[in-house]
Amino acid sequence: TRSSRPQRLLSVVKKRAAHGDPQSVISAIDYFCRHNEWAMNVGDEKGCILDSVVSELNPERVLELGTYCGYSTIRIARILPPGARLITLEFNPDYAAIARQVIAWAGLEDKVQLVEGASEDWIPRIKEHFGIETFDFVFLDHWKDRYLPDTKLMEECGLLRKGTVLLADNVICPGVPDYLQYVRSSPSYESYYFKSHLEYTQAEDGLEKSVFLG
Numbered sequence: 001t002r003s004s005r006p007q008r009l010l011s012v013v014k015k016r017a018a019h020g021d022p023q024s025v026i027s028a029i030d031y032f033c034r035h036n037e038w039a040m041n042v043g044d045e046k047g048c049i050l051d052s053v054v055s056e057l058n059p060e061r062v063l064e065l066g067t068y069c070g071y072s073t074i075r076i077a078r079i080l081p082p083g084a085r086l087i088t089l090e091f092n093p094d095y096a097a098i099a100r101q102v103i104a105w106a107g108l109e110d111k112v113q114l115v116e117g118a119s120e121d122w123i124p125r126i127k128e129h130f131g132i133e134t135f136d137f138v139f140l141d142h143w144k145d146r147y148l149p150d151t152k153l154m155e156e157c158g159l160l161r162k163g164t165v166l167l168a169d170n171v172i173c174p175g176v177p178d179y180l181q182y183v184r185s186s187p188s189y190e191s192y193y194f195k196s197h198l199e200y201t202q203a204e205d206g207l208e209k210s211v212f213l214g
């Protein structure tokens with residue numbers, strides 16, 4: 001049967017990127033998405049905003065919801081301080097299998113723990129299973145109808161602390177209106193919109209940065 005788009009993306013990474021060089025893996029994926037096939041990675045324009053938010057925060061404990069092929073996973077992991085850890089949740093086993101290979105090709109497997117399953121099942125188990133108190137940074141890029149319920153679930157499970165930063169992809173396109181309304185109106189969050197473009201296109205999209213105030 002025909003290969004999948006993630007499989008074709010992985011073969012371009014192996015062909016074009018240098019093993020152990022995260023930047024070359026990022027560039028190979030962006031090349032593939034610009035010149036071969038569009039794919040729903042956060043992309044290089046929003047990716048630079050992601051980089052700046054992460055490097056300013058220097059987080060020790062990071063959670064990513066929605067791994068897909070691991071593009072944003074390696075963007076984040078490549079700039080984490082030594083000893084920092086990133087847990088990334090992925091529901092689709094085929095995507096997870098590709099992402100593991102992309103993360104390994106970038107040489108970042110020691111910083112990343114990819115967990116297969118649904119965020120709503122895993123979020124309540126993270127504390128005891130991974131021995132993590134709270135997260136410093138959370139990147140939301142999974143099913144858009146899960147951003148709000150999973151944020152409320154993270155609050156309820158005590159995974160957020162004063163100052164935890166949530167960064168949400170696609171707040172315009174495809175859009176997450178219920179999540180945006182919540183973080184922009186709740187007294188528990190200080191929210192800021194980074195205007196950008198939908199990956200590899202001219203359409204408007206953006207990232208919403210929301211600081212949990214406790």
Ligand SMILES: O=C(NC/C=C/[C@H]1O[C@@H](Sc2ccncc2)[C@H](O)[C@@H]1O)c1cc([N+](=O)[O-])cc(O)c1O
Binds near residue numbers: 090117119141169
């Ligand atoms: O639909 C989008 N993203 C959904 C992403 C979903 C990813 O997260 C898990 S679901 C999951 C993972 C963990 N826990 C529960 C569910 C899926 O298997 C996929 O890997 C999207 C769409 C567009 N677009 O232009 O259409 C652009 C984007 O940037 C997007 O992110």
Ligand SMILES: [Mg+2]
Binds near residue numbers: 040041042141169
């Ligand atoms: Mg996205």
